[in-house]
Amino acid sequence: MYTELHLKLLNGRTITIHVEPGFDMDDLEYVPGMRAVSLGNLTVLYEGLVYDVRPGRPHPARSAAPGLLR
Numbered sequence: 001m002y003t004e005l006h007l008k009l010l011n012g013r014t015i016t017i018h019v020e021p022g023f024d025m026d027d028l029e030y031v032p033g034m035r036a037v038s039l040g041n042l043t044v045l046y047e048g049l050v051y052d053v054r055p056g057r058p059h060p061a062r063s064a065a066p067g068l069l070r
Helices: none
Strands: 002-009 014-023 029-031 036-039 042-045 050-056
Touching: 014 042, 042 050
Parallel strands: none
Antiparallel strands: 002 014, 002 050, 029 036, 036 042
16 A cells, blocks of 8 residues: 655655555556546646656554663
8 A cells, every 4th residue: 555656856856745545556647648647536647847656655653762762
């Protein structure tokens, strides 16, 4: 289950969009004719600065804050 989309920009940076509820790869639709990615009611266009969109897994949850381990 994925909860993030990573957008790679032409300047080398990556932007992360958090998506709730989580989604599977089958839910993510690439629309090559429009240069877009569609996920439910969210559509990300490749026009302008964005050149790639990929799903990303969130970082694992931590069980305790740093310094509070026993």
